[in-house]
Structure formats: structure tokens, C-alpha cells
Amino acid sequence: MRPTQSELLRGIVHTLNTVIMPDLRSPWPQMVTLMTSRLLEHLIARDEGLPAVLHARIPALRALLAEIDPALPALADPTRAGDADASLDALVREDDALHAALEGLLVGAAGRDAAALARIDALLGEEARAEAPLYERLVKA
Amino acid sequence: MHVTAERLGEIVKTRVENVVRIPGGFSKETFLFEAVHADGSRESLVLRRDLPAGPAQTTVVDEFRVLRALHRAGIPAPEPTSLEADPAVLGQPFLILRRVEGSADAGGKPREVGLELARLLARLHSLDPEKLDAGFPAIPRNAAECADLLLDHWHAIWLRKRLEPAPVIVRAFGWLRAHRPEAVSRISVVHTDVGMHNLLVHDGKIRALLDWEFARVGDPADDLGYARPHVERLVAWDEFLAEYYAHGGPVYLEENARWYELWRSVRNAVACTAGLAGFVSGENLQVNQALVGIGLYRQLCAEIIERIGREP
Numbered sequence: 001m002r003p004t005q006s007e008l009l010r011g012i013v014h015t016l017n018t019v020i021m022p023d024l025r026s027p028w029p030q031m032v033t034l035m036t037s038r039l040l041e042h043l044i045a046r047d048e049g050l051p052a053v054l055h056a057r058i059p060a061l062r063a064l065l066a067e068i069d070p071a072l073p074a075l076a077d078p079t080r081a082g083d084a085d086a087s088l089d090a091l092v093r094e095d096d097a098l099h100a101a102l103e104g105l106l107v108g109a110a111g112r113d114a115a116a117l118a119r120i121d122a123l124l125g126e127e128a129r130a131e132a133p134l135y136e137r138l139v140k141a
Numbered sequence: 142m143h144v145t146a147e148r149l150g151e152i153v154k155t156r157v158e159n160v161v162r163i164p165g166g167f168s169k170e171t172f173l174f175e176a177v178h179a180d181g182s183r184e185s186l187v188l189r190r191d192l193p194a195g196p197a198q199t200t201v202v203d204e205f206r207v208l209r210a211l212h213r214a215g216i217p218a219p220e221p222t223s224l225e226a227d228p229a230v231l232g233q234p235f236l237i238l239r240r241v242e243g244s245a246d247a248g249g250k251p252r253e254v255g256l257e258l259a260r261l262l263a264r265l266h267s268l269d270p271e272k273l274d275a276g277f278p279a280i281p282r283n284a285a286e287c288a289d290l291l292l293d294h295w296h297a298i299w300l301r302k303r304l305e306p307a308p309v310i311v312r313a314f315g316w317l318r319a320h321r322p323e324a325v326s327r328i329s330v331v332h333t334d335v336g337m338h339n340l341l342v343h344d345g346k347i348r349a350l351l352d353w354e355f356a357r358v359g360d361p362a363d364d365l366g367y368a369r370p371h372v373e374r375l376v377a378w379d380e381f382l383a384e385y386y387a388h389g390g391p392v393y394l395e396e397n398a399r400w401y402e403l404w405r406s407v408r409n410a411v412a413c414t415a416g417l418a419g420f421v422s423g424e425n426l427q428v429n430q431a432l433v434g435i436g437l438y439r440q441l442c443a444e445i446i447e448r449i450g451r452e453p
Contacts, residue, residue, distance in 0.1 A: 031164040035432045042435065099306035106311045117312075121450045124309050128443035138436020 006044045013040045041137040053131050054091040055084065061098045064123050065105070068116050074101035142232030144172050144188065152230065153186070153223075153237070155179070167416060167433050168197035168354060173240065185240035187219070191233040194419025196412040196430065198298050199354045201236040202226045203276060207356050208238070210275035211330075216265055217349050241349040243341030247375055250345030255376030256384045257347050258340070262368070263390035266329040266361040273330065280358045284325040284397070287359045291404060292317055299411045302418040309442040310414075313407045316449050322360065322400050327391035329361045333405070336371040355408075361391050366398025367405065403448055406441050413438035 003011075016037045024030045065072050074097050086094075102120065110116040142148075149172075150157040156177040163171050169189045176184040191200050202224065211218040219238040226234045247254040270280050281287045296314055303310075332339075333355040341349040365385075372381045382393055417434025419425035 026161065027164045028162040032428060035428045038436075039428060039431055096306055099308055102308040103306050103311045106308055106315060111312075111315050120308070120312065121446060124312065124446045125443075125450055128309075128439070128446055131439065132443065135436050135439045138432055139440050 004047075006047050009040050009044050009047075013037050013044075016040070038137045042135065045134045045137065049134050051088055051091060053134065054088075054095050057127055057130060058091065058094055058098065060123060060126070061095070061102070064119060065098060065101055067119070068105055068110050072101050072105075074098055144170075144190070144231065146174070148231065149174055149188070152225070166352070167429050168192065168195045168199065168412070169201065185242075186222070187238040187240050188235055189238065190231060190235040192419070192425050192427070193233060194415070194422065194424035196416030196419070196433070197354055198412070198415055201234050204354050205236045206274075206276040207353050208236075210273045211265075211353065211356075214268055214273060216268075217261065217347060218353055219349050219351065241341050243343040243348040245337050245340055246342060247337070248342055248345050251375040252380075253345050254340075254342055254347060255372055255381055258335070258368070258372065258375070259381045259384035259390070260388045261347060261350065262335065262361075262364055263385045263388035265332065266327060266364070266391055267389045268330050270328065270330050270358040275330070275356075277330075277358045281328060283328075284322040284360065287325055287328070288317070288321040288400070288404075290357075291359070291408070295408050295411050298415055302411070302415040304414065304418055304421060307414075307442070309446050310407065310410060312449065313403070313410075313445050316452070317400070317404055317407065320400060320452070322362070322394070322397040324394065325360045325362075325397065326394055327361060328358060329391065330356065331359045331361060331364045332356050333359075333363055333367065335364050335368040337374075360394075360397055360401065362394045362397035363401040363405075365393050366395070366401050369398070403445065406445050406448070410438055410441040410445065413441065 016033055021030065021033050021037075024033060062075060066075055105111070105116070106120065110120070144160060144162070146157040146160050149160060153176050158175050158177055160172055160174040163173060165171075170192060172188040172190075174186055174188065176186055178184065189201055189204070205221050205224040208218050208221045212220045219241055222237050222239060224234075224236045225231065228234055270277060279290050281290055292314065299310060299314075332350065332353060334352055335350065339351045340347055341351065369378060372378060375381075382390075385393075413434045416425070416430040417438070420427070420430040420434060
């Protein structure tokens, strides 16, 4: 459908920044409008960037979980939403399920295994670096 | 419920003018206003109001008691003049403070302000929490209890408010529990957010230390570690510590300060989550909660995991 969500949001952000903001005089409405604009820019970044982030990290997450505990139920999910043609909703569901499984490992035996923890820390650090561009407009606000 | 001059006038029982909501701060709403008395004199006041489902999970009802006790003890906390705990009056509980003139700027006298801050913290950390009547919910007896009180309280909030899996937070709570400080140099009243952003300075003198909502009884290393980067922009750390010790401050334990630095990031990440939960539920639809609940939360998670990776 055209305009796409991102195309439409860019227009709204432009209006907020060039028409509404310059006419605001008190600090609180100025700040709220700036924050609203930043949130809309985040939606654009999420719309355009999140699928690639999830496609890249789901296989890495699966591999780490399998290495630590191959019998995890989350790994047996037959939908394998990490596949290239999966919808964004399916990717998010799978990502959440795998992260929930990782939480389970952390409160279990892996949480006391220094080698496993080092691998988990490395993966979580990499995830944070990879997804940072999705959030940078919010952080700069 | 909107905060208007008319509504505030009914509350303070005099004419009110120049009501301005000020930006900054995500856990309370802050308004400046002037009360105009019958003789024409003007009084500058500040209203702080709880947010519904606020991120800090604190209330001005507790903050009022802390401010009153500290002000009476001679700490330059803003003087609270009234508290309204009934949310029916203005939508949420609120307190009113006397406004203190000043700005978050050392005003060309950084060394003087840095050394005055050392004396202020030494005084704060020398107060007897048992005698203060500040209503602190718990007084820990040792380093482990200082840590456990925080971890138990905020872990429970996180379990109630979390919206999605967050292995970084699980990892962080596990790390913090496994590496609790072993010793504390003194059990003290701590502010936990000491920096230039919370100081009001006028003519090179500290007039007020603001924002006591996270104040509690705990490890003074919490304050010192957080204040250190702010202090080092004002005065050399060694000189600051010498002044702090000369005025009765307890020994600074740097290892504890590092633990509290990570702890603070975790607490703030949980607070972001709590604020976002309020936004998602519709209880508090202010966009600042979404902004910090998404953006600052992710930034904090990145910092937390990076810091844990650096620890031995």
C-alpha cells in the first residue's frame, strides 16, 4: 500500500518539526513535541530495520541455546520463523520465545557456569550493538 | 486533572500566577508557580505531583517526610510546605515546596562548589538514620543487607511490570547478587543521584540539593561513586575526598562504588520498564514514558551487558 507506513510517518515528522515546533513557546509542549517526533522516527527505523535485525540474530540465538542445552523446548518449535520468508510478527514471537528460553537458562545451571555465561554475555552484547540503530533517535532526544 | 492557576489558588488559598510545567524528570510532574498574597507579596513555589503508574514507583507522600526531616537536620533540601495525599484533590498526590533560587552551574567557582559538596555529603552521611524521622522503610545493618534490600525491592517491581523477555536484566540481577559488597564503611542516609543536575548554586554557594525520591539508608559509596564524574569537573577527586574526610565522611570504598554503578543502571532500566508498562496499559499516556521506556531502556541494557563483560 502507498504511501508506506514509513513514507507517511516521514511526512508527519516533517510537519511536527517545521510547522508545529517553531510556533511553540513554552518548554513543556516543545519537549513533548520533540519526543513525539523522535518516537515517530523510531517507528520508521523499526519498520525498515527490525526484520533484518531479527533475521540475523534468531539463528545466532538458536545456535547458542542449542550449544548450552540442545533439549530446550523452544528449539523444537516447528514454525522456524527465522526463515527468510517469515512475517515480522512471527519473527518477533520466535525472538521472544528464544529470549524467554535464555532467561530460563540464566536462572538455571547455565547461570552458574562461567563459560556459558561468557558466551551469553557476548551474544547479548552483540544483539545490543546490532539493534542500536533502531533506537538511536530516541537516545539522542 | 490539569494544573491551573485557578485550581492551585483554591489549594493554597490565595491568588496564583505564572504556572509553568518544567521539562525534565520522568517520574514526577513539576510545576513552578507564584502565590500572590493579600499584601501583594509574592512567594515562589514548586509543586511536585505523582504520576499514575510512575516509573520510579515512589510517591511524594514518602518524599515529603524525607524532605522535612532533612531540612530540619540542616541539609539543604528544599523546604516542603504542604502535602496532599488525597488523589481526589489534583488527580494524584502532590507536595508543595519553597522554590530555591539558583542554577545547575558552578558560576565560575567550580573548586568552591566541589568542596562545599564534599562537606554537604559528609554531613548527610554522618546523620543517624534512626533519629531522623524520615520514614525510611528499612534500615540495613550491613553491606549485604544494603544490597539485598535494593535487589529484592526492584526485582519484585521488575517481575510485576516487565512486558517482554529481558535476559540482560535477568543476567544483571544474577551478577549483582553474586557480587554483593562485603563491607560497608558506615550505614548512612544516601541521596543516590548527586550531580550538578540536582544542585542549585547561587553566587558560588550550594543553595539546594534536589530530587530526593530515591533517598534511602544504605552505603555512602553509592553517592560518592555516582557523584565522582560530576565532582571531577569541579575539583580534583583527592582534594574532594580530603575535604569529605575532614568533615566526618566515612571511608570511600571504590569497589562498592563500582557495584552501585551497575546497580543504578539496572534500577533505571527497571524504572524505564515500569514507566513503559504504565504507558502500554493506558494509565499514563505521556510520551516521555514511551521515549525512555524504549530508548533509554535499550541504552541501559547495552551498558549493563558491556559492563558485566568487563568485570573479572
